[in-house]
Structures are given as C-alpha cells and as structure tokens.
C-alpha cells in the first residue's frame with residue numbers, strides 16, 4: 001500500500017479523555033486532557049501535556065500537585081464542557097462534587113469512577129505545552145467498578161478521544177486476549193502463519209522444559225540419595241567382609257599354632 005506523507009503531526013490513536021484537576025486560587029478547577037499517558041511504573045507516574053495558557057496550569061505550578069480523573073462515558077457532556085470553557089472566564093468549581101485525599105491540593109471528582117492523586121516530580125517546557133510528570137500517590141476506584149479486587153475497564157466505561165474527528169468514543173469489542181488466544185491457536189494446530197505463532201509455542205515449550213528440569217532435578221536428588229545410601233551400604237558390606245576375613249585369618253593362625 002502506498003503511504004502518503006502528512007508532515008509532522010501529533011497523530012496517535014487512541015487517546016484517553018480525562019479531567020485534570022488542580023486547585024487554583026483556593027478553588028478546584030478541571031480541564032479536559034487527551035495528551036495524557038502512563039510514564040513509569042516505579043515510582044508509578046503519569047504524564048500530562050498542558051498548554052501554557054490553561055488556567056489549570058496555574059494551580060499545578062503553584063501546588064506541584066494535580067489529579068487525573070477518569071470519567072465514565074455518561075459524563076461526556078461535562079467532559080466536553082471542561083474542554084471548551086476556561087477557568088480564566090468561568091467558575092468550574094461547582095460542576096462536580098469534590099473530595100481531597102492525601103495531598104490536600106489535588107481535587108478528586110466524586111462522579112468519576114477512578115481518581116489518580118499526583119505529586120509533580122518533573123516538568124518540561126516543550127514550547128506550546130508544559131509536560132508534567134506526576135508520581136501517582138494514591139489511586140481511588142469505585143467499589144462497583146472492581147472485578148476480583150481489580151479495576152475493571154468494562155465497568156469503568158472510560159472515554160476515548162480521536163483528534164481528527166473530534167469525537168468521543170467508548171471501548172469497543174475485544175479482539176485478542178494475549179496468551180489465552182495464542183494457546184487456543186496452537187492447540188488447534190494452526191501453524192504456518194508467519195513466525196508469530198512460535199511465541200506461545202516457545203512459551204509453552206519453555207514451561208514444559210522448566211517442569212522437566214525440575215522433575216529431573218528431583219530425580220537427580222533421589223538418584224543422589226540412592227547412590228549415597230548404596231555407597232554407605234557398600235562400605236558397610238566391605239567392612240563386614242573385612243572383619244570376617246580378619247576373624248578367619250586369626251582362627252587359621254590359632255589352628256596353625258596348635259598344630260605346630
């Protein structure tokens with residue numbers, strides 16, 4: 001397929017649509033952000049790109065804290081509103097019910113099923129935007145959005161944003177479940193579709209090999225112990241034969257002495 005050059009573009013799909021919270025002049029303010037993503041796992045960190053002119057930027061810079069609130073699809077109108085209207089012009093502090101967690105200056109939206117409370121650990125002036133890296137100090141998830149104590153994306157029902165269309169979307173149908181599907185494919189014997197099919201096979205082979213090695217080690221141990229026990233027995237046997245021989249020799253010597 002022929003590729004068409006579009007020039008350097010900030011083209012990435014999909015992007016999330018989150019609400020960034022900050023305390024500006026003592027009041028909570030929220031802006032919508034799509035340029036947001038996980039940055040590190042240790043410490044757990046998230047990045048968000050905030051344009052220099054945003055009201056929210058004032059709060060983040062003043063307190064070095066912010067929140068990332070993940071809205072459900074049913075909050076889409078409020079999300080869009082916070083992405084159109086600036087706190088410079090209107091008061092957005094009453095749109096949501098707000099809680100505070102450990103940091104006191106990162107407003108957490110009650111209506112959002114997930115809230116990440118963040119402490120700024122880096123900020124990078126990239127020109128149009130400041131890239132804030134926040135260490136995630138605490139994560140809050142609605143109880144009814146958990147499955148087996150883990151945050152369940154289907155229950156959270158987060159928003160996805162696509163720049164060109166300017167459209168909000170929901171999570172779509174799943175199309176692949178990592179190893180499980182590979183396993184199924186391998187078990188069905190569907191080979192010869194490139195090298196990718198080797199990945200789970202290798203993983204499985206490695207698992208089989210590992211268990212064989214463990215079994216072998218186990219066998220090795222028992223072989224060693226059998227060997228150890230038998231060698232002790234052998235030494236004992238040699239010892240008893242030896243002492244019998246000595247006894248016999250002594251008896252022969254005595255017999256010889258008597259007959260001399």
Ligand SMILES: Cc1cc2nc3c(=O)[nH]c(=O)nc-3n(C[C@H](O)[C@H](O)[C@H](O)COP(=O)(O)O)c2cc1C
Pocket residue numbers: 017029030031032033034035036049050051053054055056057080082083084085086087088161
């Ligand atoms: C879907 C969507 C995504 C957006 N993503 C960002 C973003 O990542 N960074 C940014 O600075 N502005 C982004 N904006 C624009 C701000 O949300 C918008 O300018 C907002 O009014 C700023 O609010 P504030 O001035 O109260 O901080 C986005 C807007 C929308 C609708």
